Structures are given as C-alpha cells and as structure tokens.
Amino acid sequence: DTGVSQDPRHKITKRGQNVTFRCDPISEHNRLYWYRQTLGQGPEFLTYFQNEAQLEKSRLLSDRFSAERPKGSFSTLEIQRTEQGDSAMYLCASSLKASGKYEQFFGPGTRLTVL
Amino acid sequence: AQKVTQAQTEISVVEKEDVTLDCVYETRDTTYYLFWYKQPPSGELVFLIRRNSFDEQNEISGRYSWNFQKSTSSFNFTITASQVVDSAVYFCALSASRDDKIIFGKGTRLHILP
Numbered sequence: 001d002t003g004v005s006q007d008p009r010h011k012i013t014k015r016g017q018n019v020t021f022r023c024d025p026i027s028e029h030n031r032l033y034w035y036r037q038t039l040g041q042g043p044e045f046l047t048y049f050q051n052e053a054q055l056e057k058s059r060l061l062s063d064r065f066s067a068e069r070p071k072g073s074f075s076t077l078e079i080q081r082t083e084q085g086d087s088a089m090y091l092c093a094s095s096l097k098a099s100g101k102y103e104q105f106f107g108p109g110t111r112l113t114v115l
Numbered sequence: 116a117q118k119v120t121q122a123q124t125e126i127s128v129v130e131k132e133d134v135t136l137d138c139v140y141e142t143r144d145t146t147y148y149l150f151w152y153k154q155p156p157s158g159e160l161v162f163l164i165r166r167n168s169f170d171e172q173n174e175i176s177g178r179y180s181w182n183f184q185k186s187t188s189s190f191n192f193t194i195t196a197s198q199v200v201d202s203a204v205y206f207c208a209l210s211a212s213r214d215d216k217i218i219f220g221k222g223t224r225l226h227i228l229p
Contacts, residue, residue, distance in 0.1 A: 031215065042119075042206050042219030043160070056216065089158065095215065104217060106152075106160035 002026060004107035006092050012113045013082055020078045021110045025094030032075050033104060034067055035091040036060065043091055049075060050097060082114045117142045119209050119220035127226040128197055136192045136223045138207030144168075149183065149190045150208040150217065160206070166190065194225075202227045 005024045013019050025032045031050050035043035046065070047057045051072040061067075064082075069075040079086055089111050093104040118141040128134045140149065151163040164174065166183050174181045178198075182191045194201055204222045 033216065035217075040221070042208070042221050043217075045216040045218070048216060058216075091160065093160075097215070103162060103165055104215075105162065108157075108159045111158075 004092055004094050004105055006090075006107040006110050008110060009108060010111050010113075012115065014115050015082060015084060017082055018078065018080045019082060019112065020076055021090055021092075021112075022074060022076050023092030023094075023107060024074045025092070026096075026105055029094035029096050029105075030072070031095045031097050031104075032069055033093040033095075034075070034077050035093065037089040037091055037109070038087075046077075079112075082112075084114045087112055087114045117144075117147075117209055117211065117218045119207050119218055121207055121220035121223050123223045124221070125224045125226070127228060129228050130199055131196050133193060133195050134197050134225065136194075136205050136207075136225065138190045138192065138220060140188050140190065140207070140209045142209060142211065144211045146211070148210045150206075150210070151181065151190075151192050152206045152208060152219075153203045154206065154222070155203040163192075163205075197225075197227045199227045199229055201225060 007022045033048040034046040037043040046061050047067050049069040052069050064080045067077045089109040091109045092107045095104045120139045147168045149166045153161045171183050178195045180193045204224045206219045206222045208217045208219045210217045
C-alpha cells in the first residue's frame with residue numbers, strides 16, 4: 001500500500017492523559033498536513049510541514065498540541081493533558097509541492113475519544 | 116477571509132435520480148483552487164476533482180459533473196443517475212495559491228435510497 005498511513009486508527013484515553021499519533025506520508029511527498037474533523041463538520045486545518053520545517057500553525061493548535069516531522073518523512077502529533085473537546089478524527093494528508101500541484105492525499109485518520 | 120458554504124446539510128434521493136450539491140465560496144485571492152472530496156462511511160477522504168480559478172470550463176467524469184461559475188462564486192457538483200454507492204458525505208473545499216491549506220465546507224450528507 002503506497003497511500004498515507006496513520007497509527008493508531010483508534011485511541012481511547014482518559015482526560016488529562018497525553019496521546020501521540022503518527023502519520024506516514026506517501027513516499028517522496030514533501031508536504032505533510034494535519035487536520036481535525038469533529039462530528040458533523042468538515043476537516044479543519046491544524047498545521048503543515050514542508051520537509052522538516054513547520055510552516056504554519058492554526059489558532060486551533062493550542063499549546064497543548066505539538067507536531068513534529070524530524071527527518072522530513074513521518075510526522076507525529078502529540079496532545080498533552082487531553083480534554084473531552086479534543087475528541088475528534090485527526091487526519092493526515094500529504095502532497096508533492098511541485099509545478100503548482102495541490103492535490104492532497106488523505107490517510108484513514110486516527111479517531112480519538114477522550115473520556 | 117476564505118470560506119466555503121454548503122447550504123444543504125442532508126439530501127435524500129431515490130436511486131437513478133439526478134442530484135446537485137451546491138457550493139458557494141468566498142476568497143479575496145485571484146488565484147485559488149476548488150476541490151470536491153467524498154467521505155464514505157469508512158471515513159477516508161477521497162479526492163474527486165480540483166479546478167483552478169482560471170479554468171471555468173465545466174467538467175464531466177462519468178456520472179459526475181461540475182459547474183464552476185466565478186460570477187456567482189459557485190462550484191456545484193451533479194451526480195447523474197445516482198447509485199446507492201454514491202451515499203456519502205461530500206465536501207467542497209478551497210485552497211489559495213500561496214497557502215496550501217485546504218478550507219473545507221461543512222459537507223452535505225447524501226443518501227441514495229434503493
């Protein structure tokens with residue numbers, strides 16, 4: 001499978017715990033994006049990387065959230081001191097920034113439930 | 116500010132009927148991209164189409180067609196002869212040329228009844 005993969009697919013945690021999600025983009029894709037989708041809503045942009053550089057962070061990304069892409073390949077999204085409002089589907093996407101291409105390929109998502 | 120509005124929250128049609136999903140967008144950019152994505156019950160977003168702001172030609176792909184009108188800032192999506200497998204949530208989305216993040220609408224849930 002050469003698509004975007006995310007791990008885990010589901011995570012249930014108790015309020016106050018820390019969680020970390022991983023995203024593996026399509027090989028050679030230099031851009032990687034994180035989105036959050038709550039029930040009944042469209043995905044909302046959180047942050048994105050070009051290679052290892054984090055180029056933009058949404059105001060939705062509070063200081064409890066941190067994302068990394070240390071080697072320009074996979075990325076991790078960590079949420080510290082989770083709150084019930086963090087319950088959502090976290091989507092990762094990747095794209096190849098070249099010649100004006102903007103097609104983002106999405107992974108299956110990690111569904112987070114905070115009890 | 117960029118915004119995408121999908122006024123239809125939920126639509127139900129009987130199989131083989133045609134259905135149009137509406138999308139209205141707002142942007143101050145002169146160059147931008149519009150998208151439609153499908154999210155079936157499995158949850159994964161499936162890319163359907165991308166149009167740039169300079170190409171107003173309508174596009175047809177099988178039973179799917181898209182009508183882009185800059186004058187009304189609309190990018191509507193029509194499914195002809197709908198099938199049960201078309202049941203999903205459909206998102207219209209917008210991306211600026213200098214900023215690749217995608218702004219999604221809230222989606223339209225489409226039910227195709229057998």
